[in-house]
Amino acid sequence: MIPVGIVGFSGYSGAELVHILSRHPHVEPVLLEHREEEPSNFPGPRRLPYSADTGLPLVFLATPPEVSIELAPGLLDAGSKVIDLSGAFRLGTAGNYQRWYKATHPRLDLLAEAAYGLPEFYRSTIPGKRLIANPGCYPTAANLALRPLLEAGVIDRAAGIVCDAKSGVSGAGRKPTLKTSFCEVTDNFSAYSVLEHRHVPEILRTSGLEEAELSFTAQLLPIERGILETIYFRALNEHNFVKIYLDRYLNDHFVRIYPEGRFPDLRAVARTNFCDIGVHVDAKTRRGVVVVAIDNLVKGAAGMAVQNMNLALGFPETAGLL
Amino acid sequence: MIPVGIVGFSGYSGAELVHILSRHPHVEPVLLEHREEEPSNFPGPRRLPYSADTGLPLVFLATPPEVSIELAPGLLDAGSKVIDLSGAFRLGTAGNYQRWYKATHPRLDLLAEAAYGLPEFYRSTIPGKRLIANPGCYPTAANLALRPLLEAGVIDRAAGIVCDAKSGVSGAGRKPTLKTSFCEVTDNFSAYSVLEHRHVPEILRTSGLEEAELSFTAQLLPIERGILETIYFRALNEHNFVKIYLDRYLNDHFVRIYPEGRFPDLRAVARTNFCDIGVHVDAKTRRGVVVVAIDNLVKGAAGMAVQNMNLALGFPETAGLL
């Protein structure tokens, strides 16, 4: 068993990583204590104080972007591959980072160097990279749903595309805030970051859409986990939209396409690495709707990170994820 | 106190009606037992076996459409005003009813005669009518949000309008089904009736939109009550959208407009007769988003029915609703 490190293992994505890696056939998790962490009631994976120089072949950073920016360079210098689950290395350009994360990125070289870890579209680029930016949860669902249709050229981009996104609360992280308190969230539903969510540039970058072509709103569901996005578009012509998806994802194990007229719900993907897609286009009026669902902590974070690790370390892509 | 009847008082809308009417300053509820109903643990409003000939000045039908079609004629013949909470008399034409309710409407005269009980737009027509069709929950939110912008001519209708709607489970009624079972709904979120919900024709009829111009999807929230709709449009020009709403609803007590950049959530309207609206338009790209929230059992059903009753019986419009 090859040891791999996890920093931020008490957060929701980090804990999910530990859960998945503990059952992985080829690796074993090593918990790297960067901040003070709660003790465990029962024996679990090995814990070490954080150090860049662990000799581990790969380290996951399940940390806020500013911590990832602080830790990644040292780990890379020490020879570890890094898979970062934050937004620190996803946006490609300094300008993008400045605009959406309201901070100056100190390592433009790493920003440029990082692979964007969306295997369904960038599979071949991942094995050779030492730094992999694991995609954001909302963009993962949006890009897997949108890009096949955009590549096929069947959407009227001028009419605009709407992505109405809903997420469980774990997407906001484990740090207590009033917005994520039980009594504020339960029996409630609310929109936030209307048109201005910092996951938007990830969607634009991968899909090739212009900002003016996409309306994206994030919303908070009173559940722990899951993202469902309802995407609206105008079709250019008649097509078999289900077939476009089936063809595109023929060799992608983790994307499942529903028969015409059926749509995924969050239960279908909970605690799995699947991305489920259903599509319906009204032939007469060309109004199209895609419903796409993932578990934000798995395909939207930890599961995808393990999928990327499998590619980076040369394991079968589905190892530990079925 | 004037007695008013309620048929279907054990359903969720019916029970909400009883709750509101029990605190109304001018009327008292009389429960009309049409089907066998559960007994109550404690004393409550008077119960009578159902009869059309009660001599009550007004009767609420909180019944399925087929029951409303069965009961309304007798009540009207006996001289009672009727406020029907079902879809039986909302759609205006036989063709509409046939298409969306999959049944032939036996009383086209009543379909034509009924007032559509949306006081914010049809206030003056309600007092003179003996049959009032209380609006559907989704259309109430959609029409209150859309029609002011359409009347002001500030939306690019050719680009299409998206209404992404989410509802609590009480909207599906109290009859047990697998779809509304606790274990199927909790921790879940799902789309249904994609582009084909039978509330669509009510939105088209009131807003004046064509079917091709509106994409409407209904979705089930894991909460008891509340509807939130996120509406996307393309603006034709720069406008002060908040002011359009403020001006339009200056004299409507139950519609509240949020300051620019703020949006309602479901808690803001729970157990109230308010319809809350927040709007944001990105000046550069003209992408617009409206968030509108109501309590589906109050403004979307029982509260609106009492508002209509107040108009029909000559009470202040807000009586019993604040």
Added chain:
Amino acid sequence: MIPVGIVGFSGYSGAELVHILSRHPHVEPVLLEHREEEPSNFPGPRRLPYSADTGLPLVFLATPPEVSIELAPGLLDAGSKVIDLSGAFRLGTAGNYQRWYKATHPRLDLLAEAAYGLPEFYRSTIPGKRLIANPGCYPTAANLALRPLLEAGVIDRAAGIVCDAKSGVSGAGRKPTLKTSFCEVTDNFSAYSVLEHRHVPEILRTSGLEEAELSFTAQLLPIERGILETIYFRALNEHNFVKIYLDRYLNDHFVRIYPEGRFPDLRAVARTNFCDIGVHVDAKTRRGVVVVAIDNLVKGAAGMAVQNMNLALGFPETAGLL
């Protein structure tokens, strides 16, 4: 309308107080800003910076105990009556306060002077007092359920009494903590303060039980509001237990007794000032069970506080609470 003050109006109990008082027929709430408070989207009750010297006839303190201890003396000196919703003045003795609140109480005079605001047992003492300690939520339910049986002498105290208590999350207050975060509470249920909850001495003091006779465990329900306690005892003889309760609470509007074999649930009392009680004793084995339910924010806090205010200011006891 007589103005009454509220300090701590943004907390869950405080907000419930504002909600109830806004519909009270004889008083109007005045919000006293002691700490910085969030602004409101819409107009609401009058707000004033906190001052002890407001001239208000009565002020509610919906504040933590240490803040209540700080503010109450000044308000009393300025001539306001004070109803305190915290535990600051409930325990009667300095020793009790030291043991359960882990702090020295600086005002033993006020501790001794305060009325314990449980009208069902101490109604006559309340009007003459200037300081009323509103009871804790758990003790309110426990004492209303236990004391009639203890007074009637029908419980075998030597066999011990178990009170298994469950509360919604709002009982923990609005300050964000990990324990009350949505993702920690939802889909979960947990015991806390096993045998050592600081509400225990309030139960002992009112019921007359010894600590060794009562086993009390608090538990957290994944809901916003409501307390349900399941109380187990051994009966001394055969009795009509339902009748014991009915007789005892004949003149108490807010306590409702269920017929034999029926028990309240939390929905029965949500958003009401009722305390609902159901009792069953197995005649053969003398095992007895009482189920008691209240809304922790209403009968367990704000509603009870208004009931006490009604007594203190000479209004009908049920004013604003039906």
Added chain:
Amino acid sequence: MIPVGIVGFSGYSGAELVHILSRHPHVEPVLLEHREEEPSNFPGPRRLPYSADTGLPLVFLATPPEVSIELAPGLLDAGSKVIDLSGAFRLGTAGNYQRWYKATHPRLDLLAEAAYGLPEFYRSTIPGKRLIANPGCYPTAANLALRPLLEAGVIDRAAGIVCDAKSGVSGAGRKPTLKTSFCEVTDNFSAYSVLEHRHVPEILRTSGLEEAELSFTAQLLPIERGILETIYFRALNEHNFVKIYLDRYLNDHFVRIYPEGRFPDLRAVARTNFCDIGVHVDAKTRRGVVVVAIDNLVKGAAGMAVQNMNLALGFPETAGLL
């Protein structure tokens, strides 16, 4: 891979069985369609029409008791081992079955023959049996918590034992009912079968308690899965109660004992086959509290059934369950 059958695979326990068995290293599930079942969106385990004569070495019955009584004899006659998840074969005597299931049991021979599948206490009896009655969910938690203390003779039985039990809704099965409808359960908590739950005789039979010594109440939590029982007793003497449990379960992989002062919650056991136990006894007053938690669908049903299958077919007891 050895094929094993499942009847009732669409119910909640049945679906959990399919989920567990699909990842088992030594067996593969075969779905036996006894009633009409929903189709699946994606490929899954093999499906066959139900027949007693399948030649399968073992069949799970995740069916109501009356269906299990109907099917078990034929399967046994055809040479399959049967693990029944219902209450059909758990109670040992005809009288017990008549009293608690309100029906006459037609096969007293099988009632007498069946092993009670609680490996932690009856491990050695399971391999030789052809019919295994999988324990009820409530009794599994209660017996694992109570029997070690009763065996150790440290509980004052004369003072009575209270077991206050709370269960998620999946325990009530998948058939839609008003009691398990979302809007009735959410934001609610309720007691049912007070002192009279049909799981009581299973607790008595395994623990050796008399009915008069145990007060058991079942309650419905607004969550999908999980059982937590809070058990109250009077200790006879001073003991190290944690150590009693640790010693007793030294060789039982699926029972975990918490350090003194710590207690399990439902998250600790969700989707696992663990039974977690925490105990606290107040030395001065001898009041004792045990908190025990399981996942009702896993250790309380499907996981336990697989544990029994592992014993019955000679696999390692933990196979497929970690």
